[in-house]
Amino acid sequence: MIIQEIVRTSDRKAFLTFPIALYKGTPWIRPLDKDIEGVFDAKVNKTWREGEATRWLLKSGDGKIIGRIAAFVNQKTATKDNAQPTGGVGFFECINDQEAANLLFDTAKAWLISKGMEAMDGPINFGDRNAWWGLLVDGFHLEPNYQCNYNPPYYRDLFESYGFQVYFKQFTYARRTYDPLDPRLLKKAKLILSNSDYSFHHVKKKELEKNAAAFRTVYNAAWARHTGVAEMSEAQAVNVIKRMMPIMDEKIIWFGYYKDEPIAFYVNLPEINQVFKYVNGKLDLIGKLKFLYHQWRQTNQKMLGLVFGLVPEHQGKGVDGALIESTRVMVQEEYKRYPYLELNWIGDFNPKMIRVAEQVGGDISKTHHTYRYLFDRNAPFERMPIKG
16 A cells, blocks of 8 residues: 655545545535635635644555545644644545555654644544534434535444544434424523513624624633634634625524623524535536525525534523524524524533533434544543533
8 A cells, every 4th residue: 555645736636536436325415625625725724824734645556546634733722721732633534444544544643743743633624623523423324514524334443443532422413493492491591581681683794793703702702711622813703704604594693692792602504515415516617506506496404503602601591592592483483494403513521512402402313423542552541521
């Protein structure tokens, strides 16, 4: 077997197209080429300001591609709340061969060691956790959501046989949008909704700066305290909102305020993979026409609960329920557009959000694992701490 770092245009193309044959006959939806390439483009992915990444192809003796992997170091998160500097691997694809997988992992490990790392998480993204994060271990019969990992069942054995251990689990919940909410959630919600200090509004596309500022305020208070999550800058917040704009449905993105200060958000988006599955990874002219056609036909029947945030000072008061109830009134009574809802992955380190998801209703439809591998095999392994 031969492993080679990607430097040529033909190698980059092969990195994108290798999985196509691997996933034939499965529910896999081919990611957009531009989304994958954007991760490795410093002009697109701002994580390059704090880190670096590279990637490899693995070939058999006769030159056939049999695997791929990427490795990355993000200096903003490498040492944050970690016992050792930790890098990452991702975009792993491989035939069902442990020797081939080991060579891919070993190559990434050696590169990370050269960058001063002492552990690696995987499969993860060179960027935020809302994309390409975790290995699918349950829910193989379901289509992946936009920028969510899908993989064959045997990948679990490849990771765990190499020595990766579960750092945390990620649960995706699914439900019918029009089913009732848990009565316990509604009881608390009514108390908050009757308090004039609190208000809840869906976003307006034209208010870009206001939306970005509110998102950043809540995100940094609610999420940046979690292990491995960096604070969001003003520029990053604006970029997040701008990226949402082409597919944003303003009636399903909600913010909560206390005395006009942002304290919570519940971000839903149309589950755009339900449209992108028709473009075969390409947003060229034909792909864009297909995209517009399926948007016009309202092909997508599912919304994705992408992220929920609540500042610590207002947790435990029923604000989460009030925010969800406000959204419920919109999507069940006023704007019946999406019959299905999936709540994007919630980490098992976050029991409060798991309780919120359980109150919203539905069942766990998919489970992903984020793994960690310590380079010192004698060092004690610890799972991600539970947030109270």
